[in-house]
Each structure stands twice: as structure tokens, then as C-alpha cells.
Amino acid sequence: MSTGPASTPPAGPEAKEEAAVLAAYGGMTAEQAKAYRQASEKGTALERYATLDALGQIRNDLTRLKKSGAIVRGGIGHHAQVTALDMTAKTPKASLSDCIDLSKYETYDTKAKKVIPLPTAQPLRYRATATAERWDGRWMVTDINTQGGGSC
Template sequence: MAEQMKAYRQASKKGTQLERYATLDALSKVELDLYRMKEAGTVVRGEIGHDAQVTALDMTAKTPKATVSDCVDLSRYEAYDVKARKTIPLPTAQPKRYQATGTLERWKGRWMVTHIDTTRGGAC
């Protein structure tokens, strides 16, 4: 998440280590966000809060897997229009706190994010 925020602050993955922590599926979602941000001339300011907990863990599988549930907190997050030099309010329907789920696999001694789902979680 730290590398993702680093990329969102500049609307680019340049200078980040996203590939070190995210597989193609998860990385492509971040890259799509970055493309849209660059096209719109926006970056992210502030912080996204997290309260992540491992909800499933299988260390006996050939490729160990984990599921992480995260309560995402947007109360200190803001989108910023670089050209207009102003904050863009979040959509009114956007909850300030919501549940997200991540799927991870252990590859070569480190955990890799394989999938992120922010669409099915409710409020937390």
C-alpha cells in the first residue's frame, strides 16, 4: 500500500517498487488508476488509513496463500487537480470507510498481492 500511495501521489509508478509486491492482475488495476489520474491531471494527497487483518492463511499449499481484510479509511485522503490547484471532493456516495479484500501468495520468500477487491465490502 505504501508503494501504491507513492505512485498515486505523482500519478506515475516511476520510482516505485510496485512490481516487487504486486502480480500482473493487481498491478494492472493500479496502472489503470494511474492512467486515469494522469489523463485527468490529478494526484492524491493525504493518507489512506488501513486496519488490515489476515482472515485466511494456508501455509501448507504448494504456493502459500493468504486473504487480508482491510478497513480502508479515506477521512484524510483527497484527490487534487494539479492544473486548477484545488482539491476535488470525493463523490457524495463514496463512503469514508469501507471494507476491501486482498489475496496474496508467497513467491520466492515474499508476499505478493495477486488480487484486490474493493467492490464487495460494505462499511466498516
């Protein structure tokens, strides 16, 4: 759905970990975009970046796309930042905030060969959240909440 999130450069003593969190999230959104363009996760590396819970959310979206005969064209813009980082937990955790930009996004009906317009109430820019955990030395996205947490 995107080429990866544009992000605010991390600063401070945890900058390396914040950069790694953003890289994992960016990798996931880039692979998610590949999957949505074909309504299938085949040929993607989603499992490298997303745990089963987060992957399940993406797979549900892919099932809906495939069932309706749709794919995603264009892309979703991302501007992600780490909002919390806990490196002292047994399993280090991070929270992210992402400004989603749908201005170049479109769902395309492959059967009718036409663009399906976004719902009229759908904002083109809104805030989404995600969480990540550090497993075996690398960050994995564990949850994605794209339900819109206000404008950005």
C-alpha cells in the same frame, strides 16, 4: 496512499507467515501511495510487492489520474488483517481484509488547482479485500478489491 496498514498483531502457530503477509501488503500500499501522489509508478517499488494482476489494477488507476491531470494528496488509512492462510497449498495463499479510511484522502486537480470532492455516496470507511501468494519464499499481493464490502 498510506504509510502502510495498521494491523492486528497475528497470533498462533502461523504468526510469522501472517506477519509477512501483512508486511507485503503494507509495502504495496506504501508504494501505491507514492505512485498516486505523482500519478506515476516511477521511483516506486510496486513490482516488489504486487504481481502483474494487482499491479495492473494500480496502473489503471494511475492512467486515470494522469489522464485527468490529478494526483492524490493526504492519504488512505489502512487497518488490515489476515482472514485466511493456507500454507498446505502448492502455492501458499492468504486472504486479507482491510478497513480503508478516506478521512484524510483527497484527489487534487493539478490543472484547475483545486480539490476534487469525493462522490457524495462514497463512505469514508469501508472494507476492502486482497489476496496474496507466497512466491519463491516471499509474499506478493495478487489481487486487490477496493469496491467496498461494507462498513468497518
